[in-house]
Every structure is written in structure tokens, then in C-alpha cells.
Amino acid sequence: MNIKIKKILLTTLMSSVLTTAVAADFPNRDVRMVIPWGAGGGTDGIVRKLSIIAEKELGGTIYAENIEGGISAIGVMDLMSAKADGYTIGSLTYDSIVTIPWQDKLKRYDLDKLSYIARLTSEPDALIVDSTSKYKTFEDVMSDAKAHPGKIKIGIQNIGSRLHLAVLQLEKKADVDFKIIAYPGGAAAQKEAILANEVDIVATSLGDFSGLIDDGKAHGIVEFSTQRNLTYTDVPTAYEKGIDLVMGSFIVIAVPQATPKDVQNKLEAAYKVALESNEFQNWVKKIGVTPDWLGSDKTPTWIKDTKDNLHLIMQNLVDQGILRK
Structure with missing residues (x-):
């Protein structure tokens, strides 16, 4: 066996031994969870709750860091550039995976730089009003929208986002027009907007507004799904109202691509136990x-x-002149 081949085999063996040693010792310090949205929103609450439970299984502290901006791009790029040792993990949502790559404006933003640990949740989007709204039902909104095109103000989170796409599709399918207002930064800004009567309706998930809904300060009037929400069973689906529209978000957790596989496996196992726990399920x-x-x-x-x-x-909506890229 020549010297070059021996060196390659020795390097591979040493790398394997070191990787195993790193995984066995992981974690020996705090793990940082990057949340690319503001504190107080739905993603923030879910990821923090799961991480608190997961750290018990992992055997080390997982602390959350909110890095806002660029419809999640700033936080995700922080994750992409982090050291691939398992001590920086991150959460991605619809905009991270769909909107930003579609816009294709950030050359450093490359999803191939990440390895995906798991998808955690799925949640349909909905239209939500505050408790003092004159709109009590989906039919109330549609009737007023047809009578007064462009009058009803709907708050979304970002132009070009999933929620923007959902409202544009609703306009097209129901033959109505809304006044769309963007509130970048997640659901927290939407909550402030609807409580201050800056908008008539917000488009986001029922989960994002669970606190206000449970306190009787807001309620859903339709959910963009084919099956009713298991928690808010009184909210009708778009399918029930004759609107073929399914749209929603999700949460995925990821690490820098070169993170040792054994470390990734430890993180995946910890979050799976956390998600399946009675504490999280309840x-x-x-x-x-x-x-x-x-x-x-x-x-x-x-x-x-x-x-x-x-x-x-x-792209079909762009071709029809409904959406701008």
C-alpha cells in the first residue's frame, strides 16, 4: 500500500474517531436555538416550549435567540454561517423555505448549506377578527368585500409571503378585492394592529392568535383547510364555504450542513421525544x-x-399579473 493511500486511510480513521468522540461528549455547553422571528409570535412560542422539553432529553441547556429581519433571512443566514458542531441549531418556516428562495435576491442564502433535523408542525392559515368587529362570519366579510371593493383592510406579515399568497388566491377565487397591509416581523405586529383597529382582519394561523382568541379578544372566521381545527372546532374551513384554498405554515429545525451526523441524530431524538411528550401534546x-x-x-x-x-x-400568479416577483 503506497504512502498516499495510507495517509488517506489514516485521516479518514482519525476523522471518524474524532466525530464519534465529539458526539459522545455532546453537548458539553449550551446549545443556541436561532429563531428568525420576533419574540411573542407563534413560531417563537412553539420552538421555545419544545426546546425546554428537549433539553431534558439532550442533557444540556438550549437557549433561544431571536434574530429578526428579511422575512427570516437574517436569522437563517446566521445559522448557515455558524460553526457546524451542533451548538447552533435553528428554526425555519414557510418564508425561509419558499419565499426567500423564490425571490432569489440574497446570494449568500443557500438552503444547501443546511441539514434538516425534522419538521415539527403544520398549521393552516386563517382570517381572524377582533371581538368588536362587525364581521361575525366569513359570509359577512365576503358580502362587504363585494359591495365595497378595496375597502376591507387585511393585515398580512410580509409582501410576497405565504399569507400574501393566501389572500391573493382568496381574492381570485372569491372574485373580491381587499386592501392588503404588511406588518413585517411575525404575528406580534399583527396583534398590535388589530387591537389598535389599524386593520379589519388579519391573515395568519389560529395558533398565532391563540392567546387573544382564548381571552375572547379575537376569533377566527375561516381557516384555509379541508378539515376543522382540533382546538378551535367552531371555525369553518374554506372548503366548507366552497373555496378551494389550502394554505399554511410549518416549522422545521435545521443545523449547518457539515454538522456531524451523530450529533444531528442526538438532536433529532431529543426533539422527537419532546414533541411526543404528554407535556407538549397537552x-x-x-x-x-x-x-x-x-x-x-x-x-x-x-x-x-x-x-x-x-x-x-x-409563477402562475406572476404570469397573470396578480403577484409581482
């Missing part, structure tokens, strides 16, 4: 979000299919 039922685990073996394919299908819908 908690999540109260906020209208559906736990929807998909492991690291299937999440990458699911992400690719989801992104490709939605990009096709978005």
Missing part, C-alpha cells in the same frame, strides 16, 4: 397547532416538493 392542543413530525430521512424530500409546487403557483 400544551399544543390549547393553541390550535397540529404536531406533525417528519424525521430527517423524509424532511428534505418534503421540503423540495413543497417548495417546487408553491413556486409553480407563484
Whole structure:
């Protein structure tokens, strides 16, 4: 065996031994969870809750860090550039996986820089009004929208986002027009807007507004789904109202691509135990979000299919002049 081949084999063996040693010792310090949205929103609450439970299984502290901006791009790029040792993990949502790659304006933003640990949740979007609204039902909104085109103000989170796409599709399918107002930064800004009567309606998930809904300060009038929410069973689906529109968000957790596989496996196992725990299952039922685990073996394919299908819908809307890229 020549010297060059021996060196390659020795390097490979040493790398394998070191990787195993790192994984066995992981974690020996705090793990940072990057949340690319503001504190107080739905993603923030779910990821923090799961991380608190997961750290018990992992055997180390997981602390959350909110890094806002660029419809999640700033926080996700922080994750992409982090050291690939398992001590920085991050959460991604619809905009992270669909909107930003579609806009294709950030050259440093490359999802291939990440490895996906799991999909955690799925949650349909909805239209929500405050408790003092004159709109009590979906029919109330549609009737007023047809009578007064462009009058009803709907608060979304970002132009070009999933919620923007949902409202544009609703306008097209129901033959109505709304005045769309963007509130970047997640659901927290939408809550302030609707309580201050800056908008008539907000488009987001029921889970994002669970606190206000449970306190009687807001209620859902329709959910963009084919099946009713298990928590808010009084909210009708778009399908029931004759609108073929299914749209929603999800939460995926990821690490820098070169993170040792054994470390990734430890993180995946800890979050799976956390998601399946009675503590999380009982908690999540109260906020209208559906736990929807998909492991690291299937999440990458699911992400690719989801992104490709939605990009096709978005491009069709651009071609029709309904959406601008």
C-alpha cells in the first residue's frame, strides 16, 4: 500500500474517531436555538416550549435567540454561517423555505448549506377578527368585500409571503378585492394592529392568535383547510364555504450542513421525544397547532416538493399579473 493511500486511510480513521468522540461528549455547553422571528409570535412560542422539553432529553441547556429581519433571512443566514458542531441549531418556516428562495435576491442564502433535523408542525392559515368587529362570519366579510371593493383592510406579515399568497388566491377565487397591509416581523405586529383597529382582519394561523382568541379578544372566521381545527372546532374551513384554498405554515429545525451526523441524530431524538411528550401534546392542543413530525430521512424530500409546487403557483400568479416577483 503506497504512502498516499495510507495517509488517506489514516485521516479518514482519525476523522471518524474524532466525530464519534465529539458526539459522545455532546453537548458539553449550551446549545443556541436561532429563531428568525420576533419574540411573542407563534413560531417563537412553539420552538421555545419544545426546546425546554428537549433539553431534558439532550442533557444540556438550549437557549433561544431571536434574530429578526428579511422575512427570516437574517436569522437563517446566521445559522448557515455558524460553526457546524451542533451548538447552533435553528428554526425555519414557510418564508425561509419558499419565499426567500423564490425571490432569489440574497446570494449568500443557500438552503444547501443546511441539514434538516425534522419538521415539527403544520398549521393552516386563517382570517381572524377582533371581538368588536362587525364581521361575525366569513359570509359577512365576503358580502362587504363585494359591495365595497378595496375597502376591507387585511393585515398580512410580509409582501410576497405565504399569507400574501393566501389572500391573493382568496381574492381570485372569491372574485373580491381587499386592501392588503404588511406588518413585517411575525404575528406580534399583527396583534398590535388589530387591537389598535389599524386593520379589519388579519391573515395568519389560529395558533398565532391563540392567546387573544382564548381571552375572547379575537376569533377566527375561516381557516384555509379541508378539515376543522382540533382546538378551535367552531371555525369553518374554506372548503366548507366552497373555496378551494389550502394554505399554511410549518416549522422545521435545521443545523449547518457539515454538522456531524451523530450529533444531528442526538438532536433529532431529543426533539422527537419532546414533541411526543404528554407535556407538549397537552400544551399544543390549547393553541390550535397540529404536531406533525417528519424525521430527517423524509424532511428534505418534503421540503423540495413543497417548495417546487408553491413556486409553480407563484409563477402562475406572476404570469397573470396578480403577484409581482
